[in-house]
Amino acid sequence: MQEICELCGSDALESVYTPERSARGISVHICGRCGLVQSLPRADRAPRAAPAVSSGADWGNVRYGKGFRSKIAVDAVLRHCDPQAALSLLDVGSNRGSFAHALLGAAPQAHITAIEPDERVAQSCAGLQRIELHVARIEDTPLETSRFDVVHSSHTVEHLAHPAHVLDDHRRTLKSGGVLVLDAPNIAILGADDIVEEWFIDKHLYHFSERTLSRLVAAAGFSIVERPDRDDAANLFLVARKTGAAGEPAGADPQEVEKAYDLISSYVATRAHNLAALTAVAAELHALAPKGVAIWGAGRIFDSLVVHGRFDARALRLLIDKHLKPHVGERHGCALAAPEELVRAKPGVIVVMSRGFADEIAAEARKFAPAAEILLYTDLLSRARTHLAA
Ligand SMILES: [Zn+2]
Numbered sequence: 001m002q003e004i005c006e007l008c009g010s011d012a013l014e015s016v017y018t019p020e021r022s023a024r025g026i027s028v029h030i031c032g033r034c035g036l037v038q039s040l041p042r043a044d045r046a047p048r049a050a051p052a053v054s055s056g057a058d059w060g061n062v063r064y065g066k067g068f069r070s071k072i073a074v075d076a077v078l079r080h081c082d083p084q085a086a087l088s089l090l091d092v093g094s095n096r097g098s099f100a101h102a103l104l105g106a107a108p109q110a111h112i113t114a115i116e117p118d119e120r121v122a123q124s125c126a127g128l129q130r131i132e133l134h135v136a137r138i139e140d141t142p143l144e145t146s147r148f149d150v151v152h153s154s155h156t157v158e159h160l161a162h163p164a165h166v167l168d169d170h171r172r173t174l175k176s177g178g179v180l181v182l183d184a185p186n187i188a189i190l191g192a193d194d195i196v197e198e199w200f201i202d203k204h205l206y207h208f209s210e211r212t213l214s215r216l217v218a219a220a221g222f223s224i225v226e227r228p229d230r231d232d233a234a235n236l237f238l239v240a241r242k243t244g245a246a247g248e249p250a251g252a253d254p255q256e257v258e259k260a261y262d263l264i265s266s267y268v269a270t271r272a273h274n275l276a277a278l279t280a281v282a283a284e285l286h287a288l289a290p291k292g293v294a295i296w297g298a299g300r301i302f303d304s305l306v307v308h309g310r311f312d313a314r315a316l317r318l319l320i321d322k323h324l325k326p327h328v329g330e331r332h333g334c335a336l337a338a339p340e341e342l343v344r345a346k347p348g349v350i351v352v353m354s355r356g357f358a359d360e361i362a363a364e365a366r367k368f369a370p371a372a373e374i375l376l377y378t379d380l381l382s383r384a385r386t387h388l389a390a
Helices: 065-080 098-106 119-126 163-173 187-191 210-219 254-291 300-307 339-345 358-368 377-389
Strands: 013-017 027-031 037-040 088-092 111-115 131-134 148-154 174-185 222-226 235-242 293-296 318-320 334-337 349-352 373-376
Touching (some): 013 037, 027 254, 065 235, 119 131, 174 210, 187 254, 254 293, 254 300, 293 339, 318 334, 334 339
Parallel strands (some): 088 111, 088 148, 111 131, 148 174
Antiparallel strands (some): 013 027
16 A cells, blocks of 8 residues: 655655664655655554664663653643643553653642553553543544543654544544643754664654644644744654644645755764764773773663674673663673662763763762763764764
């Protein structure tokens, strides 16, 4: 069957990129009419795999990142709604319930209908008061028309086979003037100069820009009242209000098409360069091993260092990751440790392997090991790139 673009309906979908280690044979396409980047095939409902902390496209099923986004969403609800009112909210993809916990704490009369297909994570909302939990996919959950004041959807829309249909249904379930609080990954991150992990993971079927996500939301009959923050290259967070009627289907956007092509070709070039530089980063860390090296962050960047830089994890004194530790016991033959273990291990060097949380991690590392030298992954990579270019 010929797939058509989810945003503009065109069949001009051109394959531009094949992700590394895709378990689903994914190919990334650009719509030649509107510029929406989308992964094909869209076959969803794949059987759930075991947790895979891979830097390739097969990464997934270790879900803990969404909790970091709860505060910004709760704050948005409080800006647009009366926290003392008996608000009715739909929380799509509730995950471990961090939004639900925070919102119910801030709005004492609110009631949440929580939808989460993964029973392993849904159970963390099960005991909460004022929550009705559905362990199901949003597409399979019948909901009343005009029932909710707020629909909150965080890092879910990019996983859906047909996000336009689901946004349309969110509009139907909202009361007149109801608010949509939407959060999704931002394709602008592909412009980062330190990316090493495969960004086009199998679980993401759509890769939105500010422009394509805003147009999809508008086409579903919303008017955007808070646009995404231009300084946040990682997330697209927006607030929209239900309008009277469904919007117009999206038309052509040649500028967005050109931007999408440029972004993906720059990603391919930058990432190839960075993967080559990882070998030099690994060599530098091996040379530091006699001082005792700890790495904080055992996720996708660390996996790239081992897989592409051929770093030997046995050279480490400590591998710390407090978020992954409960889900996976070890990475590449190295047991995961809690930050407190830094006190006993006394490493001479701590390497922070994180992009978004580097400052926070460095500050925490200093508390446990004040004498250790702290190196940031971004600095190590940028040094290695300079050497490579010389
Ligand atoms: Zn299109």
